[in-house]
Amino acid sequence: xxxxxxxxxxxxxxxxxxxxxxxxxxxxxxxxxxxxxxxxxxxxxxxxxxxxxxxxxxxxxxxxxxxxxxxxxxxxxxxxxxxxxxxxxxxxxxxxxxxxxxxxxxxxxxxx
Amino acid sequence: xxxxxxxxxxxxxxxxxxxxxxxxxxxxxxxxxxxxxxxxxxxxxxxxxxxxxxxxxxxxxxxxxxxxxxxxxxxxxxxxxxxxxxxxxxxxxxxxxxxxxxxxxxxxxxxxx
Numbered sequence: 001x002x003x004x005x006x007x008x009x010x011x012x013x014x015x016x017x018x019x020x021x022x023x024x025x026x027x028x029x030x031x032x033x034x035x036x037x038x039x040x041x042x043x044x045x046x047x048x049x050x051x052x053x054x055x056x057x058x059x060x061x062x063x064x065x066x067x068x069x070x071x072x073x074x075x076x077x078x079x080x081x082x083x084x085x086x087x088x089x090x091x092x093x094x095x096x097x098x099x100x101x102x103x104x105x106x107x108x109x110x111x112x
Numbered sequence: 113x114x115x116x117x118x119x120x121x122x123x124x125x126x127x128x129x130x131x132x133x134x135x136x137x138x139x140x141x142x143x144x145x146x147x148x149x150x151x152x153x154x155x156x157x158x159x160x161x162x163x164x165x166x167x168x169x170x171x172x173x174x175x176x177x178x179x180x181x182x183x184x185x186x187x188x189x190x191x192x193x194x195x196x197x198x199x200x201x202x203x204x205x206x207x208x209x210x211x212x213x214x215x216x217x218x219x220x221x222x223x224x225x
Binding site: 004030031033040041042043045048050058090092094096099100101102103104105106 | 146148153215218
């Protein structure tokens with residue numbers, strides 16, 4: 001099992017550009033999550049999904065969109081990049097009736 | 113709503129010394145509690161978890177944590193620190209059953225030679 005994979009590892013965007021952060025898991029997990037991590041702030045939940053076709057907002061959803069067309073994939077879309085979106089983004093997945101979340105290696109995004 | 117508070121954003125210990133990272137939780141019902149570790153430029157990795165079985169939980173790399181309901185605490189300890197323990201540690205809480213996990217702000221552990 002590859003677990004949770006994320007691409008790209010690092011990206012530089014100009015203000016106003018858009019991009020999609022990819023996340024995939026091969027553990028057949030129902031739940032998937034997107035977090036952002038800023039220094040000294042811990043992890044903040046952006047969006048989450050409890051299954052294919054179902055998504056919901058987390059604590060900091062503004063400026064982001066998600067979709068969940070398959071169980072495996074949970075891409076995060078930034079439409080108009082802003083400097084405030086400079087962060088490290090983590091995707092995680094969790095199995096049904098399980099408590100543990102499994103994290104991807106992260107995507108480091110710099111918006112200039 | 114549940115929450116966790118980690119005391120100390122940075123903790124420094126000498127190699128070979130006791131490691132103690134503090135976490136207090138708030139929850140209206142018995143929670144599930146976790147410690148995750150994040151090494152530089154990596155994702156979070158589960159260190160150990162409490163799921164209402166034994167109150168003393170042993171994890172990987174010699175770490176353990178004790179659930180103390182009376183103190184609403186779940187502190188992480190290791191008897192003897194190694195240089196390889198330098199990382200950021202996150203305490204987290206959830207009610208289970210698909211409920212979201214709430215993470216603390218993290219404690220960065222520095223190991224002094």
